[in-house]
Amino acid sequence: MSQENSDIVVDRGKSQISDLWRKEDYWAIWIGFFIMLVAIWLVFSNRPVVEAKYNEYAGIIQAESAKPVKTIEWYNATAAQKAIQAQNDIPAVKGLINWLKTPARWQSNPLESLILTKDEADKKNAAIMPKVDEAKAAEKAALEAATQAQAAAAEASYNDTALNEAATVAISAWQKAKKDTSTISKKVVKPFNRIYTLIGLGIGLGILCTIGAVFMGFNAVRFFFAFICVYLLCVLANILGNQVNMRKYGVNAEIWSIALGMIIANTIGTPKLLKEGSQVEYYIKTGLVLLGAEVLFHKIMAIGIPGIFVAWVVTPIVLISTYIFGQKVLKMPSRTLNIVISADMSVCGTSAAIATAAAARAKKEELTLSIGLSLTFTAIMMIVLPAVIKALGMPEVLGGAWIGGTVDSTGAVAAAGAFLGPKALQVAATVKMIQNVLIGVTAFCVALYWTTKVEVNEGESVGLGEIWNRFPKFVIGFLIVSVVMSILSANIGADWARMLVDNGTNKVSVPLRGWFFALAFVAIGLTTDFRALGKYFKGGKPIILYVCGQSLNLALTLLMAWIMFYKVFPEITAKI
Numbered sequence: 001m002s003q004e005n006s007d008i009v010v011d012r013g014k015s016q017i018s019d020l021w022r023k024e025d026y027w028a029i030w031i032g033f034f035i036m037l038v039a040i041w042l043v044f045s046n047r048p049v050v051e052a053k054y055n056e057y058a059g060i061i062q063a064e065s066a067k068p069v070k071t072i073e074w075y076n077a078t079a080a081q082k083a084i085q086a087q088n089d090i091p092a093v094k095g096l097i098n099w100l101k102t103p104a105r106w107q108s109n110p111l112e113s114l115i116l117t118k119d120e121a122d123k124k125n126a127a128i129m130p131k132v133d134e135a136k137a138a139e140k141a142a143l144e145a146a147t148q149a150q151a152a153a154a155e156a157s158y159n160d161t162a163l164n165e166a167a168t169v170a171i172s173a174w175q176k177a178k179k180d181t182s183t184i185s186k187k188v189v190k191p192f193n194r195i196y197t198l199i200g201l202g203i204g205l206g207i208l209c210t211i212g213a214v215f216m217g218f219n220a221v222r223f224f225f226a227f228i229c230v231y232l233l234c235v236l237a238n239i240l241g242n243q244v245n246m247r248k249y250g251v252n253a254e255i256w257s258i259a260l261g262m263i264i265a266n267t268i269g270t271p272k273l274l275k276e277g278s279q280v281e282y283y284i285k286t287g288l289v290l291l292g293a294e295v296l297f298h299k300i301m302a303i304g305i306p307g308i309f310v311a312w313v314v315t316p317i318v319l320i321s322t323y324i325f326g327q328k329v330l331k332m333p334s335r336t337l338n339i340v341i342s343a344d345m346s347v348c349g350t351s352a353a354i355a356t357a358a359a360a361r362a363k364k365e366e367l368t369l370s371i372g373l374s375l376t377f378t379a380i381m382m383i384v385l386p387a388v389i390k391a392l393g394m395p396e397v398l399g400g401a402w403i404g405g406t407v408d409s410t411g412a413v414a415a416a417g418a419f420l421g422p423k424a425l426q427v428a429a430t431v432k433m434i435q436n437v438l439i440g441v442t443a444f445c446v447a448l449y450w451t452t453k454v455e456v457n458e459g460e461s462v463g464l465g466e467i468w469n470r471f472p473k474f475v476i477g478f479l480i481v482s483v484v485m486s487i488l489s490a491n492i493g494a495d496w497a498r499m500l501v502d503n504g505t506n507k508v509s510v511p512l513r514g515w516f517f518a519l520a521f522v523a524i525g526l527t528t529d530f531r532a533l534g535k536y537f538k539g540g541k542p543i544i545l546y547v548c549g550q551s552l553n554l555a556l557t558l559l560m561a562w563i564m565f566y567k568v569f570p571e572i573t574a575k576i
Helices: 003-022 024-044 047-065 072-082 091-098 118-125 129-155 161-185 195-215 220-241 244-248 253-265 280-294 297-303 305-312 314-329 335-348 350-360 364-392 396-406 410-420 422-436 438-454 464-470 474-492 494-526 530-568 570-575
Strands: none
Touching: 003 024, 024 091, 024 195, 024 280, 024 474, 024 494, 047 072, 047 494, 072 129, 072 161, 091 494, 129 161, 195 220, 195 280, 195 494, 220 244, 220 253, 220 494, 253 364, 253 494, 280 350, 280 422, 280 474, 280 494, 297 422, 297 474, 305 314, 305 396, 305 422, 305 530, 305 570, 314 335, 314 438, 314 530, 335 350, 335 364, 335 422, 335 438, 335 530, 350 364, 350 438, 350 474, 364 396, 364 410, 364 494, 364 530, 396 410, 396 422, 396 530, 410 422, 422 438, 438 464, 438 474, 474 494, 530 570
């Protein structure tokens, strides 16, 4: 190797090393890793506190299980053990989660999303409290009757069948009364003040993002100020998106985030200083790294092969077919817009759009258009699809799989699944989680295809270095977080995974992922010019592509879900 070529290799190596603290892909990884490490440390360093409570109740359950009657003590200990969660039983975790909350839902007064005084809460509860008191009184009476019946059975050393049956009936009646109290008590609202927590969250996220921005070459003061402005718009979008009626019809915070940004950008214009904080990819990539914490392999295997077929077979077929349809039939002039819309619609919405846009180096306007289409159709589908499923009398499992494989946003999938029932919610969320794994695979395949087929001259060859340069590095962070949290969850067992991961670390990562996504959507709006965006709508080809692709997706996903869940693996479906 000549000295000149050797110097080039050395310089390239130094450049790649410096990228670790100068590029947004890597800073998305470092911030994501930092958040996950903090969450893991807070939860697992306090595991002995949770474990002591768990073992205490386990001892009671074991002792009471020896009796022929499921006693009051057995029910209380079982309920208490199931209720153990890091988010409630570890003060540091509970406190941190409180600082991550979005504005609350409201009906007529937007200020109620930020603060609700005790007097206001009492007024709201005036109508429900008599019913709560009545339910509590009935529960107390049922408990007294159950206690007496159990005592009578115990006095006979549980050898009297009639007394045992009487105790069982009385205890069951108490359990029903207790459930009724719990159900009606959920309607009681509690006073809160989220003004100071939202201020603290904004400052904390601002400092965290500014550290990375400084290393990337931004001015610290200007970036921090711009970030706070973007964050305030994000808070406003969350307030508007949590209005009860708007939320009911899918006009959520994500849509408002983009809308507010676009209104500013296309009326008064986005101030120059504000643009410095409108770093779309910086925020969304950080959110995507955190999304990895929600993709857990043991949950994927809970549904198993049927869910994998629905997510991993249909998705690539729809993606490739939609891309070919756009090129061959619609003859879309922009290949990058074509592939971004295809990935957005077939894989998992905005997350896949960001990863694919980075891999294909799509224009900012193309990404904005794709995300806008995704959010619009997601809002429609999360309302229409459950209604169609109910009208057709479709089984919950089938409906859940259909929703999970076709509705783009993870949050919308959960909302639509919950509308059908608990089984539908479980299946829908798991299928979507399985589908989310394809974010990294899609990004890699698009990067490989674009460098070797689309952006290469005939006769030329492309080295691994160029493919690596094109590959969005934040996907590596997404995969690492997913693998680490999956291994951690699998090694501690299902019960502990529920207590410490699902209701512990994820209660930190999930809301922060939501905040980073919301920041990105505001930034997208602030950097979107309708005039630049308008040319991509000519002939309505993007909308036609999305509608046709989603129609194919709906048909194939329903067919595959029916075949897998009800014809090939009915025994798995029966266990759900």
